[in-house]
Amino acid sequence: MPVEIRLPTVLRPHAGGKSTISVEGVTIGEVLNNLVAANPGVSGQVLTGDGSLHRFVNVYLNDDDVRYLDLLDTKVSDGDTVSILPAVAGG
Amino acid sequence: MHESVLDLIGGTPLVDVSSLSPNPRARILVKLEGQNPGGSVKDRIALYMIEDAEKQGMLHPGDTLIEPSSGNTGIGLAMIARVKGYSLKVVLPENVSVERRQLLALWGAEIIDSPGSEGSNGAVRLAERVHAENPEWVFLYQYANHANPRAHYEGTGPEIWMDCPEVTHLIAGLGTSGTLLGAGRFLKERNPSVQIWAVEPPTGEIVDGLRSLDDGYVPPIFFELDGPDLLDRKTIIGVRDSVEWTRKLVDVGIFAGVSTGAALAGAARCAQVIESGVIVVVSADGGWKYLSSGVWTGDLEEAIARTEGTTYF
Numbered sequence: 001m002p003v004e005i006r007l008p009t010v011l012r013p014h015a016g017g018k019s020t021i022s023v024e025g026v027t028i029g030e031v032l033n034n035l036v037a038a039n040p041g042v043s044g045q046v047l048t049g050d051g052s053l054h055r056f057v058n059v060y061l062n063d064d065d066v067r068y069l070d071l072l073d074t075k076v077s078d079g080d081t082v083s084i085l086p087a088v089a090g091g
Numbered sequence: 092m093h094e095s096v097l098d099l100i101g102g103t104p105l106v107d108v109s110s111l112s113p114n115p116r117a118r119i120l121v122k123l124e125g126q127n128p129g130g131s132v133k134d135r136i137a138l139y140m141i142e143d144a145e146k147q148g149m150l151h152p153g154d155t156l157i158e159p160s161s162g163n164t165g166i167g168l169a170m171i172a173r174v175k176g177y178s179l180k181v182v183l184p185e186n187v188s189v190e191r192r193q194l195l196a197l198w199g200a201e202i203i204d205s206p207g208s209e210g211s212n213g214a215v216r217l218a219e220r221v222h223a224e225n226p227e228w229v230f231l232y233q234y235a236n237h238a239n240p241r242a243h244y245e246g247t248g249p250e251i252w253m254d255c256p257e258v259t260h261l262i263a264g265l266g267t268s269g270t271l272l273g274a275g276r277f278l279k280e281r282n283p284s285v286q287i288w289a290v291e292p293p294t295g296e297i298v299d300g301l302r303s304l305d306d307g308y309v310p311p312i313f314f315e316l317d318g319p320d321l322l323d324r325k326t327i328i329g330v331r332d333s334v335e336w337t338r339k340l341v342d343v344g345i346f347a348g349v350s351t352g353a354a355l356a357g358a359a360r361c362a363q364v365i366e367s368g369v370i371v372v373v374s375a376d377g378g379w380k381y382l383s384s385g386v387w388t389g390d391l392e393e394a395i396a397r398t399e400g401t402t403y404f
Contacts (some may be wrong), residue, residue: 010306056307058325065291065325083327086307088294089211090404091133091164091233091266 003076005035006083014041023082028059029072031082046084056087097174100127100134101246105254105371108343112359116367119358120255121340122247125347125377129170130163130194132247132375136269137167139242140231141175150229152176157228159183159218161211161266161402162191163376164233169198180228182218184210184402190380210294210402211266212308234267234310243273251371252281259368262357263375264350265289265325266404268313270373275321289325290357292333292350292404324361330399332356337378337386348376349386349403 002022007015015021016039023038025031029051036043046057052072053059059066060083066074076082093099103126109118124132144150155178158168165181172179179200183191186207195202203221205214215234222230233239251258251274261278263270268289275287312318336359337352345351351374358370378386384397 054307056309058307060327063327063329065327067319068322068324085294086212087309088291089215089234089266089308089310090161090264090292090402091211091269 002078003031003080003082005031006081008085010086011042011045011084014045015039025076027072028061028066028070028074028076028082031076032059032072058085058087059083060085095174096128097138097171100129100138102250103127105251106343106345108340108345108355110343111339111355112362112370114362114365114367117362117365118369119355119362119372120258120369121345121347121351121355121372121374122251123345123347123374123377124247125351125374125379127167129167130376130379131167131348132270132373133160133163133167134170135167135242135246136233136236136239136267137164137171139238140233140236141168141171141177143236143238144229144231150177154178155180155225155228157182157218157222157225157230158233159205159211159214160233161214161404162187162195162380164267165200166191166194166198168231169195169200172200173198180221182214182221184214186400187402188380189383194380207402209306211404212306215308233269234308235312237312237315239267239269240273240276240312240316243270244277245273247373248274248277252278255369255371256281257369258282258285258371260286260288260358260361260365260370261373262288262290262354262361262370263373264354264404265291266375267310268316268318270375272312272316272318272321274373276316279321286323287321288357288361289322290350290354291325291327292353293327293329326357326360328353328356330395334386334391334395334398337381338391341387345374346378347374348378349381349384349398350375353404
């Protein structure tokens with residue numbers, strides 16, 4: 001099922017300048033792998049060599065950080081939005 | 092009677108705002124940290140970090156402090172530094188509201204601007220660079236200083252527990268993670284089923300000056316205190332929801348900052364997905380620093396647009 005991935009500014013050049021891309025997948029892991037397969041320039045920035053999420057990158061499923069859902073096993077549905085964002089501090 | 096204004100830090104009130112809850116079985120309570128003398132929750136950590144440094148012999152009369160802050164920690168430190176006789180330089184993202192600058196200046200702090208498009212991440216980087224060039228200055232570093240979460244473990248958490256032992260959910264903005272990890276850990280130690288939810292601003296578009304995802308920044312204390320384990324949920328609340336909820340709070344007589352609106356929006360989402368509960372929200376500050384953003388007056392769309400251009404977390 002297709003979901004919409006929203007890319008942070010820094011990744012857009014690696015995805016043909018697009019800010020959103022439609023990607024197929026049943027889980028977050030699948031969606032991210034398919035994103036990388038279609039846009040090899042993104043590889044290594046979101047997932048590390050062993051396939052886990054980069055420490056300073058956050059992935060959100062409709063605004064919820066997937067680290068607190070089911071991580072890469074989090075299930076996605078048609079029309080969901082997956083956002084990739086650099087971790088940002090405040091205070 | 093209090094001997095010093097610093098004795099007024101902490102001991103903030105908890106107020107029931109359940110009339111705003113979308114779920115009649117989910118109570119919502121707000122802890123008003125804007126009632127601290129310096130104006131925000133950061134007074135707590137500013138005092139703890141300074142006193143801790145003094146105790147460790149790292150800080151001496153007349154010393155200069157340098158600290159990265161989007162405003163509130165800088166302001167808290169500035170007030171306390173003024174009272175205790177220290178100098179302070181605050182590295183501040185240039186796109187914060189004018190009131191933050193005015194408050195820092197009034198307490199006597201010097202401002203060093205960091206690029207607005209890099210948010211607090213950029214402020215941290217620049218502060219580290221400036222400190223390296225001036226090693227005699229004291230860098231308390233709120234993002235890595237354990238006195239920060241300790242202030243919440245020993246203050247904010249116990250106060251919530253005393254006022255509301257029936258709490259089921261704690262919701263707060265995620266900035267340094269101090270509030271969530273400190274108060275959150277205290278509450279979970281007393282009731283392991285308390286849920287800790289973090290709320291974040293939508294920085295993807297706002298903080299677009301980060302050159303690569305390697306510029307992402309997670310406060311060291313977050314990993315050191317098992318943040319990923321302690322937090323139960325982390326949610327982005329958009330500027331629209333944040334401003335709308337900040338306005339809604341006026342209906343119950345509360346004049347709070349935009350990050351409070353964000354936390355309330357998070358509480359409303361929580362209320363909608365639970366059957367029942369008691370949700371405690373930490374309101375970081377009052378509305379004073381956001382008047383110039385037109386958050387309450389005039390057109391909602393304009394208020395949202397103006398707020399989007401600032402660093403308000």
